Amino acid sequence: MDDSGSVVAFWTLAALTVGSALMVVAVRNLVHAVVYLILSFVGVAGIFVLLSADFLAVAQVLIYAGAIPVLIIFAIMLTPRAARDNAETSLGLPALPLVGALLATIISIAVVTDWPEATRGGFEETTSVIGEALLSTYVLPFEIASVLLLAAMLGAIILVRED
Amino acid sequence: MPFDWLRAGPPLAEWWDLRDLGNAVGGLLGWIDDRGGPSWLPYVVSGLIGIVGILLWSVFSQLFFVWAERRLVARIQVRLGPNRAGPLGLLQPVADALKVLTKEMITPRNADRLLFWASPILVMVPALVVFAVLPFGERMVLADLNVGVLFVIAIGSINTIVVFMAGWSSSNKFSLLGAMRTVAMLISYELVQVLALLAVVVFTNSMRMGAIVGWQDDFNTWIVFVQPLALLAYIFAGAVEINRTPTDIAEAESEIVAGYHTEYGGIRWGMFQLAEYVAGFAIAAIVVTMYLGGWTLWGLEEWVPGWLIFLGKLYGFFFVFIWMRGTLPRLRVDQLMGFAWKYLLPLLLVNVLLAGLEVLIWQENGFAAEAVLPAFAVANWALAVVLVVGWGQVLGHLRPEHRAKRPVLVKEVGAILYEPYPLRPGGSVPEA
Amino acid sequence: MAMKTEPFVVNIGPQHPSTHGVFRMKLTLDGERIIDVDMILGYLHRSMEKLAEERTYTQNIPFTDRADYLAAMTGNLAYCLAAEKLAGVEVPERAQWLRVIMSELQRIASHALAIGTFINDCGAWHTPLMYMLREREKVLDLFEMACGARLTVNYMRIGGVAFDVPDGFVPACRALVKEMPDRIAEYEGLLLENEILVARARGVGILPADMAIAYSISGPMLRGSGVAWDLRKADPYAVYDQVDFDIPVGTNGDSYDRFLVRMEEMRQSVRILEQGLDALPGGPVNVDIPVALMPPPGETYARIESPRGELGFYVVSDGGPAPFRFHIRAASYINLSALREMTVGLTVADAIVVLGSVDIVMGEVDR
Numbered sequence: 001m002d003d004s005g006s007v008v009a010f011w012t013l014a015a016l017t018v019g020s021a022l023m024v025v026a027v028r029n030l031v032h033a034v035v036y037l038i039l040s041f042v043g044v045a046g047i048f049v050l051l052s053a054d055f056l057a058v059a060q061v062l063i064y065a066g067a068i069p070v071l072i073i074f075a076i077m078l079t080p081r082a083a084r085d086n087a088e089t090s091l092g093l094p095a096l097p098l099v100g101a102l103l104a105t106i107i108s109i110a111v112v113t114d115w116p117e118a119t120r121g122g123f124e125e126t127t128s129v130i131g132e133a134l135l136s137t138y139v140l141p142f143e144i145a146s147v148l149l150l151a152a153m154l155g156a157i158i159l160v161r162e163d
Numbered sequence: 164m165p166f167d168w169l170r171a172g173p174p175l176a177e178w179w180d181l182r183d184l185g186n187a188v189g190g191l192l193g194w195i196d197d198r199g200g201p202s203w204l205p206y207v208v209s210g211l212i213g214i215v216g217i218l219l220w221s222v223f224s225q226l227f228f229v230w231a232e233r234r235l236v237a238r239i240q241v242r243l244g245p246n247r248a249g250p251l252g253l254l255q256p257v258a259d260a261l262k263v264l265t266k267e268m269i270t271p272r273n274a275d276r277l278l279f280w281a282s283p284i285l286v287m288v289p290a291l292v293v294f295a296v297l298p299f300g301e302r303m304v305l306a307d308l309n310v311g312v313l314f315v316i317a318i319g320s321i322n323t324i325v326v327f328m329a330g331w332s333s334s335n336k337f338s339l340l341g342a343m344r345t346v347a348m349l350i351s352y353e354l355v356q357v358l359a360l361l362a363v364v365v366f367t368n369s370m371r372m373g374a375i376v377g378w379q380d381d382f383n384t385w386i387v388f389v390q391p392l393a394l395l396a397y398i399f400a401g402a403v404e405i406n407r408t409p410t411d412i413a414e415a416e417s418e419i420v421a422g423y424h425t426e427y428g429g430i431r432w433g434m435f436q437l438a439e440y441v442a443g444f445a446i447a448a449i450v451v452t453m454y455l456g457g458w459t460l461w462g463l464e465e466w467v468p469g470w471l472i473f474l475g476k477l478y479g480f481f482f483v484f485i486w487m488r489g490t491l492p493r494l495r496v497d498q499l500m501g502f503a504w505k506y507l508l509p510l511l512l513v514n515v516l517l518a519g520l521e522v523l524i525w526q527e528n529g530f531a532a533e534a535v536l537p538a539f540a541v542a543n544w545a546l547a548v549v550l551v552v553g554w555g556q557v558l559g560h561l562r563p564e565h566r567a568k569r570p571v572l573v574k575e576v577g578a579i580l581y582e583p584y585p586l587r588p589g590g591s592v593p594e595a
Numbered sequence: 596m597a598m599k600t601e602p603f604v605v606n607i608g609p610q611h612p613s614t615h616g617v618f619r620m621k622l623t624l625d626g627e628r629i630i631d632v633d634m635i636l637g638y639l640h641r642s643m644e645k646l647a648e649e650r651t652y653t654q655n656i657p658f659t660d661r662a663d664y665l666a667a668m669t670g671n672l673a674y675c676l677a678a679e680k681l682a683g684v685e686v687p688e689r690a691q692w693l694r695v696i697m698s699e700l701q702r703i704a705s706h707a708l709a710i711g712t713f714i715n716d717c718g719a720w721h722t723p724l725m726y727m728l729r730e731r732e733k734v735l736d737l738f739e740m741a742c743g744a745r746l747t748v749n750y751m752r753i754g755g756v757a758f759d760v761p762d763g764f765v766p767a768c769r770a771l772v773k774e775m776p777d778r779i780a781e782y783e784g785l786l787l788e789n790e791i792l793v794a795r796a797r798g799v800g801i802l803p804a805d806m807a808i809a810y811s812i813s814g815p816m817l818r819g820s821g822v823a824w825d826l827r828k829a830d831p832y833a834v835y836d837q838v839d840f841d842i843p844v845g846t847n848g849d850s851y852d853r854f855l856v857r858m859e860e861m862r863q864s865v866r867i868l869e870q871g872l873d874a875l876p877g878g879p880v881n882v883d884i885p886v887a888l889m890p891p892p893g894e895t896y897a898r899i900e901s902p903r904g905e906l907g908f909y910v911v912s913d914g915g916p917a918p919f920r921f922h923i924r925a926a927s928y929i930n931l932s933a934l935r936e937m938t939v940g941l942t943v944a945d946a947i948v949v950l951g952s953v954d955i956v957m958g959e960v961d962r
Contacts, residue, residue: 004201031278035281058313066321070327070346127370240725240726340627493718493791569859572842580844581821581846581847
């Protein structure tokens with residue numbers, strides 16, 4: 001991954017992702033925060049593309065940039081107007097050293113660890129591999145996830161039904 | 164194999180072979196490579212050519228289709244359509260564009276400025292980006308992704324959030340209503356879209372658009388012959404995704420003025436309209452690629468350029484959308500969603516199950532394609548008719564009491580012939 | 596566990612592509628369901644009734660054109676009947692038949708527009724409307740032939756009609772009568788069993804018969820609710836007792852039935868036209884009355900079956916050249932009073948469909 005294209009792409013996408021994530025917490029309007037969240041998700045999808053994970057990248061766009069923000073928007077619509085301010089809270093100052101410590105821990109671990117470097121092979125087909133894995137090796141988590149989603153849908157319907 | 168005599172065309176691949184414009188681009192890239200230069204230059208150049216090509220094509224197609232739609236809808240409505248601006252009214256789109264460009268762009272006082280400014284721009288993005296995976300010809304794809312079908316669905320799902328942003332940022336109750344209706348509609352029909360496209364992928368064993376067209380070329384058949392129900396469902400889901408009649412609830416002019424783009428004036432509104440047309444072309448292109456054989460026409464593509472065949476099919480299919488707009492009235496939003504969840508979804512699930520079964524039988528037993536595919540085609544068409552009519556009966560859509568009842572003709576005054584509908588428990592009237 | 600949502604108020608109109616004139620509805624919505632409808636009228640009030648007190652009886656006839664501007668002939672007719680009752684004027688035979696012919700032509704034109712705009716409200720982008728306007732154009736051409744105007748005809752006079760019809764009128768009218776049944780059959784074939792139209796209009800805006808009678812509804816709305824009542828049969832005027840026709844009555848009281856009733860009434864109007872053209876006698880078309888007609892003091896109420904319902908004129912005379920009181924009992928105004936009953940519990944889209952099926956003309960509502 002040393003060619004200039006990949007390097008430029010990586011740093012651009014990283015800047016986009018991290019920058020949007022910072023704007024999510026920094027901006028005042030809650031709906032603007034959702035928009036920056038979408039941008040951040042799209043950045044992550046770009047990084048997946050950089051890692052040759054095509055299925056994951058498109059699934060990221062489909063689920064995270066397409067469906068989750070709708071969910072968040074509906075949640076925002078249901079909150080009363082006064083609580084829609086993404087402004088400062090009193091927890092901002094105590095959280096700063098905590099987050100700083102967490103960030104320092106993660107950076108030091110990332111720098112100190114001896115990462116095994118994978119060679120960059122061909123662009124193999126990931127979709128069929130993921131599909132077969134989901135239905136053979138990981139079939140139990142797959143089924144449990146489906147049942148969980150079914151339970152969530154049924155719960156939502158029961159909650160909103162007028163008797 | 165039938166149509167072999169059509170395939171006897173000269174197999175050229177030189178840069179001046181217009182039957183596939185990718186040849187010319189390939190020639191240009193080879194020339195750049197020979198001249199030396201950085202290794203990323205051919206990629207960038209080919210990307211740029213693709214992007215500019217798509218943009219120019221979509222703009223010019225749209226100009227033509229604004230005129231074509233208005234004249235066609237007018238003919239359906241027993242009137243003439245634009246015929247003043249230019250010969251046959253052909254300069255009408257130019258007149259429209261000039262008007263839209265010079266109109267004042269008013270921003271409401273309480274509107275969310277960032278989102279209000281960004282929405283018209285962002286609404287064009289999904290419509291244009293989806294063209295990146297659609298093959299106009301054998302070597303005329305901007306990015307032949309291995310997950311092309313999934314990419315199309317993902318980009319379609321971005322449409323939802325963009326439309327909601329447009330309605331929300333107008334600070335107008337009507338626009339918000341339109342935006343909420345649209346979001347509910349789009350989510351319901353995303354599922355229908357996925358299942359309809361999945362039926363194709365089950366047969367072709369690949370999500371790459373080029374491979375899908377290749378499958379249809381190899382087996383000399385269009386997938387519409389093998390999966391009619393999926394095409395029907397996709398046409399409807401596509402019409403919903405691009406907010407066209409009979410499902411243009413979001414911009415139901417006679418109800419909430421213009422829905423989510425009420426407050427946008429001038430070129431902002433122009434962008435919404437352009438995005439609708441380009442999205443319409445995108446849906447038509449997806450249908451043509453996945454169900455109607457793409458740029459192949461049983462061997463004719465050796466003589467006639469493949470991209471001309473593709474464009475011909477695309478415009479021919481877009482005519483179906485224009486026809487639906489001129490003819491059908493609009494559904495109510497809860498009826499539309501009921502149609503998706505209660506009617507289309509079970510039908511498509513059964514369809515995917517049976518498609519999987521058929522492919523399994525075919526692969527496990529290694530039957531020859533010429534024997535098996537016609538059998539599948541007949542079976543699937545029969546199944547489609549049975550399912551559509553049967554499920555409609557089960558759900559109560561085609562019952563005799565919903566047939567038209569003419570009024571009773573009486574000669575004398577004074578009688579009262581009122582029969583109330585039988586009420587459901589809870590006091591509500593049963594739906595038609 | 597119910598979620599607490601706030602109702603919010605949405606204002607539809609007065610400028611709105613589908614409120615059939617300057618009509619304002621304040622809908623209180625809970626989500627998409629309507630919980631209250633507040634109608635605000637008066638945007639087209641032109642104080643017709645007061646102005647009429649300053650003008651002679653003949654000068655008031657153009658006012659009636661502009662009250663129900665989509666059914667001007669019938670408006671004229673109602674007023675002329677009232678004035679004739681007051682003044683005791685006899686109308687010649689030919690004028691009576693011409694009045695019937697013109698009224699039925701006006702009914703066809705008005706219903707064509709009403710049905711077309713109703714389906715427009717259901718969302719069919721003007722296509723059925725354009726088809727219906729074909730027929731309306733032919734009728735308006737006939738009006739132009741007869742009196743020179745298409746919309747505000749000013750054709751009836753106290754004691755008859757203004758002019759005799761020219762020679763080309765009867766053949767043109769016969770041609771229209773010949774092709775109308777085919778056209779109506781074509782519209783019925785296209786529209787009656789359209790799934791989407793049935794889904795939009797069936798069961799929407801139900802008005803039970805007893806409620807319709809209680810609200811004094813009249814016209815196709817009343818007949819759609821199942822009450823067989825038509826003033827042309829119940830209280831015949833002009834020569835309606837000499838023509839044979841049926842009145843269509845719906846059975847369910849929803850918007851779909853009102854639409855069906857209007858469609859069928861067009862067919863019955865064609866029947867009456869045929870009989871009228873066959874029976875048209877010769878003779879004078881009006882009676883000489885003084886320019887400033889001064890009927891003896893008294894009051895009268897004359898009513899007719901206009902395309903929208905019972906259009907009545909209550910005229911009080913004090914012996915002078917101008918009426919003392921000139922009141923229009925407007926069909927649309929009274930029909931509109933039931934809107935709240937029909938709309939509560941429906942969605943916004945349905946409210947528009949119901950309003951379209953009531954068929955209001957704001958000129959009549961606001962006067």
